[in-house]
Amino acid sequence: MTTTSPTTAPPAISALGLCKSYGDKVVLDGIDLAVPEGTVFALLGPNGAGKTTTVQILSTLIAPDAGRARVAGHDLTERPEGVRAAIGVTGQFAAVDHLLTAEENLLLMADLQHLPRREGRRRAAGLLRRFELTEAARGPVSTFSGGMRRKLDLAMTLVGDPRIIFLDEPTTGLDPRSRRTMWEIIRGLVTEHGVTIFLTTQYLEEADQLADRIAVLDRGRLVAEGTAEELKRRVPGGHIRLRFSDAAELEAAARHFGGAARDLDELTLRVPGDGGVPALRAVLDTLDDAAVRAESLTVHTPDLDDVFLTLTGHGTPDTATEMAR
Numbered sequence: 001m002t003t004t005s006p007t008t009a010p011p012a013i014s015a016l017g018l019c020k021s022y023g024d025k026v027v028l029d030g031i032d033l034a035v036p037e038g039t040v041f042a043l044l045g046p047n048g049a050g051k052t053t054t055v056q057i058l059s060t061l062i063a064p065d066a067g068r069a070r071v072a073g074h075d076l077t078e079r080p081e082g083v084r085a086a087i088g089v090t091g092q093f094a095a096v097d098h099l100l101t102a103e104e105n106l107l108l109m110a111d112l113q114h115l116p117r118r119e120g121r122r123r124a125a126g127l128l129r130r131f132e133l134t135e136a137a138r139g140p141v142s143t144f145s146g147g148m149r150r151k152l153d154l155a156m157t158l159v160g161d162p163r164i165i166f167l168d169e170p171t172t173g174l175d176p177r178s179r180r181t182m183w184e185i186i187r188g189l190v191t192e193h194g195v196t197i198f199l200t201t202q203y204l205e206e207a208d209q210l211a212d213r214i215a216v217l218d219r220g221r222l223v224a225e226g227t228a229e230e231l232k233r234r235v236p237g238g239h240i241r242l243r244f245s246d247a248a249e250l251e252a253a254a255r256h257f258g259g260a261a262r263d264l265d266e267l268t269l270r271v272p273g274d275g276g277v278p279a280l281r282a283v284l285d286t287l288d289d290a291a292v293r294a295e296s297l298t299v300h301t302p303d304l305d306d307v308f309l310t311l312t313g314h315g316t317p318d319t320a321t322e323m324a325r
């Protein structure tokens with residue numbers, strides 16, 4: 001077992017002041033990052049934040065207008081071929097050839113990597129097994145579901161055995177079960193193979209589940225970076241939301257919860273609290289003592305959506321309305 005300390009080993013990916021504009025539009029406005037080897041880094045942001053652009057720059061597909069970066073020990077602009085030899089990229093849109101079978105796609109990748117035939121076949125078979133695609137391997141990819149294509153896409157990236165993998169929105173469009181399978185595969189790459197993963201996502205839960213460190217990208221700038229726990233600690237605590245059947249009940253309850261915010265349209269009361277059992281019990285006891293009946297109750301623990309709202313002043317599209325209350 002190797003004993004590389006994350007504090008002394010040079011980062012697998014580092015960037016300083018990356019900038020990119022298209023015409024007047026500033027897409028990246030000075031991005032700094034450092035990703036230690038053998039860890040998962042998530043770049044989290046809404047549509048148009050600049051995630052794909054960052055991946056394209058770090059994987060040498062496009063050049064930055066300013067800034068420097070090193071990937072796998074190679075300077076991005078001075079030694080792009082060194083970077084390319086060390087990385088694998090799974091783009092946002094599946095790169096599989098639909099006319100070929102899954103097996104043929106993998107063998108094609110092996111050929112492109114100049115692997116000997118026998119080694120190529122061995123790797124292809126191993127990857128098909130690992131991704132549970134063996135049965136479908138000889139059918140045309142045009143008959144695959146979106147999730148199967150996404151898995152095949154990642155399998156193709158792994159043919160070259162890269163040490164650093166860029167995954168641009170690896171689970172967008174996948175159903176919950178396929179998403180979990182993909183998460184397990186990604187975790188396995190890190191824990192069993194020591195691979196470094198740089199992934200982008202719009203899913204806060206995904207970053208929370210997978211990443212050692214998360215950077216929040218908003219309109220071309222990093223607005224926060226840290227572990228999921230660190231980011232969550234930066235936002236106010238959660239709350240318990242009580243819904244009532246009419247305004248009179250709501251008003252009666254509100255008298256017993258000092259710091260609670262009322263929503264008269266929704267007939268809800270938002271009681272601040274950490275979402276823990278004691279806080280919940282206290283709320284129920286107070287309702288009991290006051291002889292007020294709540295129709296429903298939801299517990300809201302702080303999540304990364306809250307982080308996003310706190311850090312950027314605007315929520316992700318789904319949560320903006322709820323959090324504005």
Ligand SMILES: Nc1ncnc2c1ncn2[C@@H]1O[C@H](COP(=O)(O)OP(=O)(O)OP(=O)(O)O)[C@@H](O)[C@H]1O
Binds near residue numbers: 027047050051052054
């Ligand atoms: N080749 C290009 N020419 C002009 N504008 C571009 C180009 N590529 C990206 N952009 C713009 O840069 C911004 C960031 O795009 P990018 O694809 O990096 O966002 P993203 O965070 O990956 O978004 P999504 O979640 O939708 O994939 C967008 O406003 C986009 O329109």
Ligand SMILES: [Mg+2]
Binds near residue numbers: 052168
């Ligand atoms: Mg994108």
